[in-house]
Amino acid sequence: MSETTRQFESAFQSLVNDAQWTPAWLKDLRQTSFEQFAQAGLPSRQIEAWKYTSTRSLNESPFALGHASAIDAETLAARSVAGASRVVFINGIFNAALSELPTDVSITDIREALDTDREMVMPCMSAEDDSLVSLNQAFFSSGVLIKVNKNVTVAKPIQLLFLQDAQSETVLISPRNIIFVEAGAQAQIIESHFGDTKNFTNAVTDVFVKDNAVCQYVLERVLGSETKYVSRHSFHLARDARIETFNLALGGRLNRSQLEFRLNAPGASAKLDGLYIARGDNHIDNVTEVLHLAPHTSSAQLYKGILEDKSRGVFNGKITIVKDAQHVDAQQLNKNLLMSREAEVDSRPQLIIDANDVKCSHGATIGQLDEQELFYLQSRAISLEDAKRMLAKAFIGDVVGRVSGNHFTKHLQDVLQSFGGGAQ
Amino acid sequence: MLNIENLHVRVEEKEVLKGLNLHIKAGEVHAIMGPNGSGKSTLSKVIAGHPEYTVTSGSITYDVNFRPKNILDMQPDERARNGLFLAFQYPIEIPGIPNLEFLRAAFNAVCKHQGVDPMEHKAFDAFVREKAKLLEIDSSFLDRELNVDLSGGEKKRNEILQMAVLNPRLALLDETDSGLDVDSLRIVSEGVNKLKTDDNAIVMITHYHRILNYIKPDFVHVLADGRIVRSGDVSLALEIEERGYDWLLN
Numbered sequence: 285m286s287e288t289t290r291q292f293e294s295a296f297q298s299l300v301n302d303a304q305w306t307p308a309w310l311k312d313l314r315q316t317s318f319e320q321f322a323q324a325g326l327p328s329r330q331i332e333a334w335k336y337t338s339t340r341s342l343n344e345s346p347f348a349l350g351h352a353s354a355i356d357a358e359t360l361a362a363r364s365v366a367g368a369s370r371v372v373f374i375n376g377i378f379n380a381a382l383s384e385l386p387t388d389v390s391i392t393d394i395r396e397a398l399d400t401d402r403e404m405v406m407p408c409m410s411a412e413d414d415s416l417v418s419l420n421q422a423f424f425s426s427g428v429l430i431k432v433n434k435n436v437t438v439a440k441p442i443q444l445l446f447l448q449d450a451q452s453e454t455v456l457i458s459p460r461n462i463i464f465v466e467a468g469a470q471a472q473i474i475e476s477h478f479g480d481t482k483n484f485t486n487a488v489t490d491v492f493v494k495d496n497a498v499c500q501y502v503l504e505r506v507l508g509s510e511t512k513y514v515s516r517h518s519f520h521l522a523r524d525a526r527i528e529t530f531n532l533a534l535g536g537r538l539n540r541s542q543l544e545f546r547l548n549a550p551g552a553s554a555k556l557d558g559l560y561i562a563r564g565d566n567h568i569d570n571v572t573e574v575l576h577l578a579p580h581t582s583s584a585q586l587y588k589g590i591l592e593d594k595s596r597g598v599f600n601g602k603i604t605i606v607k608d609a610q611h612v613d614a615q616q617l618n619k620n621l622l623m624s625r626e627a628e629v630d631s632r633p634q635l636i637i638d639a640n641d642v643k644c645s646h647g648a649t650i651g652q653l654d655e656q657e658l659f660y661l662q663s664r665a666i667s668l669e670d671a672k673r674m675l676a677k678a679f680i681g682d683v684v685g686r687v688s689g690n691h692f693t694k695h696l697q698d699v700l701q702s703f704g705g706g707a708q
Numbered sequence: 709m710l711n712i713e714n715l716h717v718r719v720e721e722k723e724v725l726k727g728l729n730l731h732i733k734a735g736e737v738h739a740i741m742g743p744n745g746s747g748k749s750t751l752s753k754v755i756a757g758h759p760e761y762t763v764t765s766g767s768i769t770y771d772v773n774f775r776p777k778n779i780l781d782m783q784p785d786e787r788a789r790n791g792l793f794l795a796f797q798y799p800i801e802i803p804g805i806p807n808l809e810f811l812r813a814a815f816n817a818v819c820k821h822q823g824v825d826p827m828e829h830k831a832f833d834a835f836v837r838e839k840a841k842l843l844e845i846d847s848s849f850l851d852r853e854l855n856v857d858l859s860g861g862e863k864k865r866n867e868i869l870q871m872a873v874l875n876p877r878l879a880l881l882d883e884t885d886s887g888l889d890v891d892s893l894r895i896v897s898e899g900v901n902k903l904k905t906d907d908n909a910i911v912m913i914t915h916y917h918r919i920l921n922y923i924k925p926d927f928v929h930v931l932a933d934g935r936i937v938r939s940g941d942v943s944l945a946l947e948i949e950e951r952g953y954d955w956l957l958n
């Protein structure tokens with residue numbers, strides 16, 4: 285066992301020997317996964333997708349399991365999306381009392397689901413070569429299986445709301461979600477992670493969007509300066525399926541998402557919008573990987589970031605178009621605004637094309653606030669600070685506007701407002 | 709109100725203003741004319757506090773609370789909050805900032821400086837629409853992004869709308885007349901005249917005599933090669949109209 289994996293050892297022993305968290309049918313999976321993780325260790329910067337992001341902050345103290353806890357009504361209200369059903373988790377543990385489950389959708393605890401819906405869930409439990417997925421599989425104690433049945437249009441968005449409160453120990457939170465949006469169905473999912481603790485969240489989600497189904501998926505992670513978060517999402521798209529994602533990252537000591545889109549059949553389309561704002565010593569890393577595996581598929585992405593103070597941002601966007609995937613339309617744009625001389629961003633858009641009849645564009649920009657624009661605003665009595673804020677807000681205006689007209693809109697504005705700085 | 713003494717200004721290693729003097733009192737209207745590249749816009753931007761221009765010697769004082777203050781130490785926004793206003797020769801476009809929001813931010817910044825409460829959104833809306841009407845600006849302008857896709861003339865009108873909202877004590881209008889057709893010129897001039905009182909002052913930078921038929925200057929100055937080379941009354945403008953600048957340059 286390596287030095288880095290030792291941080292997880294004692295928590296793992298308590299988990300695997302506790303029948304409440306590790307029912308008989310889960311024990312093997314946990315043990316194998318933990319061994320895999322211990323073999324591989326945390327991702328190193330030798331791995332291409334981790335080139336600009338270090339996992340050093342995960343070595344500082346041993347991790348413990350979360351305890352059930354309460355959260356005050358005001359905090360809950362501020363984090364909830366109005367008009368949405370919600371499934372609330374605190375320190376990684378499902379809280380039935382605070383949840384408002386939907387009536388038109390089947391939602392099962394993920395550990396139960398491994399027993400009851402084994403053939404649906406088990407195929408997702410393969411860690412491939414991702415040690416963090418192994419770590420999640422060793423530890424997951426919360427999360428849901430959501431099944432949206434054929435041709436059902438879910439009435440309200442479903443918010444998976446992960447909250448934390450500070451405990452004396454540093455907690456490892458390992459959500460695992462699997463979502464099936466069956467043929468012709470429509471659903472909106474909002475996966476929210478809020479935390480201002482030293483905790484480490486390691487989330488894994490699979491979303492299957494079947495023939496002609498439409499899924500809107502918001503991932504938001506609003507973190508304090510000591511909070512750690514990594515996640516891996518895989519979206520599997522069938523014929524004429526559509527996924528629309530909005531990925532919001534605010535703050536965080538380590539705040540990394542990796543979104544993979546597998547466009548498996550003709551007519552599948554994916555929209556990827558993202559917004560990240562880092563300040564202080566925050567480190568935000570967004571990885572997107574779009575795999576055009578069939579002809580007549582399309583993807584469009586716009587990620588925008590604001591980096592303040594000494595913060596660091598990373599955008600790693602890879603589009604792959606396989607041989608025979610003709611008539612693919614793939615667009616990608618990443619734009620960054622550096623608000624200080626000490627802020628840094630690494631942007632790596634990549635295109636790998638093996639088909640010849642495709643329409644692709646990609647690009648990345650990194651810029652500062654425009655001196656002439658600042659002067660224009662200042663010449664109209666607006667303070668330098670306000671002028672900067674207005675221009676930063678203008679910079680992200682288009683991507684924020686992409687979520688207009690749905691339940692998330694107001695929530696997003698409130699979250700940006702309370703995060704403050706260039707976001708207001 | 710504004711006193712400029714022996715002003716020398718450099719921009720990118722080039723001396724543009726070379727010992728310029730100008731004195732403006734409350735209640736006065738001044739016109740500054742001069743050939744292209746003589747330093748007129750430079751002068752206006754230096755007064756407004758543009759960071760690109762370096763004052764190498766001389767002084768600019770401006771009355772704040774009836775006392776002359778060295779404004780070279782003041783940030784551009786502080787100058788503006790104290791009643792200085794520059795209508796730009798080339799107003800820039802700022803995508804993503806709605807005109808109305810921009811006007812409100814500007815107006816509220818001045819309110820805050822004066823220690824009064826910001827105007828309520830609704831009241832401000834009505835206030836701005838009133839001003840827009842005066843300048844015959846379509847109110848759909850207000851919802852558009854700041855100057856984006858406006859014609860040259862529309863941008864100039866928008867500058868005067870900002871002036872009307874901020875009601876400055878000293879307004880510098882840098883070639884506000886160029887790009888305006890006859891009707892627009894009349895409307896804009898009438899708007900400016902309505903804002904004119906005994907307590908404020910206007911400096912118009914212009915190439916043409918045209919605007920001086922609408923806004924009557926008390927003084928006309930000719931700026932050439934970084935200095936005021938001649939000052940007079942409105943007859944000087946007429947003479948320039950007839951004879952050009954050459955006779956003044958040697």
Ligand SMILES: Nc1ncnc2c1ncn2[C@@H]1O[C@H](COP(=O)(O)OP(=O)(O)O)[C@@H](O)[C@H]1O
Pocket residue numbers: 719720722724742743744745746747748749750751760
């Ligand atoms: N930002 C700048 N950078 C470089 N040169 C400038 C800049 N602003 C003005 N100048 C130069 O200073 C001189 C005066 O310009 P300007 O003040 O715009 O003249 P005017 O408004 O009288 O036509 C010109 O030679 C111009 O090229």
Ligand SMILES: [Mg+2]
Pocket residue numbers: 748749750797882883
């Ligand atoms: Mg000029």
